[in-house]
Amino acid sequence: MTGSALSAPTLALGLLAGVLGLGACAMQAEMPQPSEGAKLYANNCAACHGHRAMGDEPLIGGQIAPDLTMLASRNDGTFPRAEVLSQIDGYAKGTHVGRVMPEFGAVLTGETVPVDIEGTLTPTPRPLAALLAYLEDVQT
Numbered sequence: 088m089t090g091s092a093l094s095a096p097t098l099a100l101g102l103l104a105g106v107l108g109l110g111a112c113a114m115q116a117e118m119p120q121p122s123e124g125a126k127l128y129a130n131n132c133a134a135c136h137g138h139r140a141m142g143d144e145p146l147i148g149g150q151i152a153p154d155l156t157m158l159a160s161r162n163d164g165t166f167p168r169a170e171v172l173s174q175i176d177g178y179a180k181g182t183h184v185g186r187v188m189p190e191f192g193a194v195l196t197g198e199t200v201p202v203d204i205e206g207t208l209t210p211t212p213r214p215l216a217a218l219l220a221y222l223e224d225v226q227t
């Protein structure tokens with residue numbers, strides 16, 4: 088009786104230690120900071136989407152790159168991570184006739200970090216995750 092009463096908390100403690108251990112691992116490869124994405128944005132995206140991600144830069148042919156600070160508000164207040172990732176990466180290309188924006192999936196590669204995409208932790212190349220963090224940070 089006493090033995091089993093003792094073993095339950097011991098087991099719980101062991102489980103807790105396991106969870107904390109996992110947590111510590113996840114911390115090492117956490118979501119990059121917006122500042123990391125800001126540099127990538129300046130180098131790869133600002134030419135078309137503007138220095139503050141507000142669009143308005145007329146492109147060759149007169150097209151205007153969309154304002155990227157309104158992505159969340161145009162999506163009922165939720166930043167559409169999956170759509171934004173596929174747009175940057177180029178997955179969305181097949182669905183967008185006459186797409187102007189280049190694909191970045193082949194150049195923005197690197198170690199993957201877990202990114203919560205609609206409730207699923209999805210391994211995502213770090214530069215793409217950093218851009219996501221930056222864009223989420225500039226939502227208005």
Ligand code: HEC
Pocket residue numbers: 128131132133134135136146150151152153154155171174175183185186187188189191218
């Ligand atoms: C050559 C110009 C150009 C560059 C460079 C560019 N984009 Fe775009 N982007 C566009 C255009 C134009 C669109 C509108 C869709 C289309 O025509 O492809 C767009 C669409 C988007 C969208 C979807 C916006 C919406 O309203 O749904 C996102 C997100 C985006 N770009 C992010 C980025 C990021 C992040 C980068 C840098 C890694 C980048 N873009 C680089 C021109 C560009």
